[in-house]
Amino acid sequence: MTDAVGIVVFAAIGLAVGSFLNVCIHRLPRGRSIVWPSSRCAACDRPLAWYENIPLVSYAALRGRCRTCHARIALRYPIVEAVTAAAFAVDYLAIGWTPLLAVRLLFAAMLIVLFAIDLEHFILPDLITIPGIFVGLVCAFGLRPGPTDAAIGGLVGAGVLLLLFFAWVLFRGVEPLGLGDVKMMAMVGVFLGWKLTVLTLVLGSFLGSLVGVLVLLTGRGNMRSQLPFGTFLSLAAFIASVCGDSIIAWYRSLYV
Numbered sequence: 417m418t419d420a421v422g423i424v425v426f427a428a429i430g431l432a433v434g435s436f437l438n439v440c441i442h443r444l445p446r447g448r449s450i451v452w453p454s455s456r457c458a459a460c461d462r463p464l465a466w467y468e469n470i471p472l473v474s475y476a477a478l479r480g481r482c483r484t485c486h487a488r489i490a491l492r493y494p495i496v497e498a499v500t501a502a503a504f505a506v507d508y509l510a511i512g513w514t515p516l517l518a519v520r521l522l523f524a525a526m527l528i529v530l531f532a533i534d535l536e537h538f539i540l541p542d543l544i545t546i547p548g549i550f551v552g553l554v555c556a557f558g559l560r561p562g563p564t565d566a567a568i569g570g571l572v573g574a575g576v577l578l579l580l581f582f583a584w585v586l587f588r589g590v591e592p593l594g595l596g597d598v599k600m601m602a603m604v605g606v607f608l609g610w611k612l613t614v615l616t617l618v619l620g621s622f623l624g625s626l627v628g629v630l631v632l633l634t635g636r637g638n639m640r641s642q643l644p645f646g647t648f649l650s651l652a653a654f655i656a657s658v659c660g661d662s663i664i665a666w667y668r669s670l671y672v
């Protein structure tokens with residue numbers, strides 16, 4: 417497959433998958449099934465016709481409103497579809513037509529769901545992270561990063577977040593966000609191995625601090641404002657999964 421054909425093919429697959437991820441993002445935090453019933457308008461609950469369900473196209477054709485009740489369709493729908501298409505194309509370019517690509521596409525899809533749900537609800541559902549840990553471990557037998565590195569990665573990811581959790585309880589006397597981040601970083605660890613997991617933690621903290629400072633400076637929040645750490649970690653994990661090795665190589669070159 418040439419690069420151009422591959423980009424088009426995987427972007428198209430990404431659009432279709434993104435449409436399904438929207439269902440997960442809407443229903444998982446509400447404790448509803450992701451396979452039944454079929455897609456409905458979030459406002460009037462009318463089942464959608466097939467032509468109202470075409471990624472990007474339907475949103476544009478309907479001008480962002482339900483055909484019958486005219487309620488606004490959340491901008492999240494076309495954004496998640498476009499982002500998934502872009503992520504799949506980037507994954508293809510970074511990894512190529514190899515068995516690892518299938519694993520990394522699944523990983524990217526899970527990260528997009530975690531990103532969006534944490535941003536909106538401040539939770540990282542166990543229904544994504546716990547199966548993710550098992551799938552990542554199984555895939556590591558035979559593919560990168562290999563079972564040993566995956567196990568160490570999972571322990572490093574979960575361990576660092578657990579330390580942060582206990583430090584928070586100790587110094588602030590309250591429980592922080594919960595253990596969702598711990599399970600999420602265990603999942604990232606088994607998919608990426610320990611080096612890229614450390615990179616994910618560094619990048620995620622950096623992105624979180626950057627946004628935190630911006631929130632303070634623009635007066636949109638204060639020191640007590642909650643930030644969705646899982647959202648930053650998701651973005652960081654995706655960056656690490658596509659170009660983490662180059663970032664680590666570049667970082668090392670600064671000290672040689």
Ligand SMILES: [Zn+2]
Binds near residue numbers: 457461484485
């Ligand atoms: Zn409607």
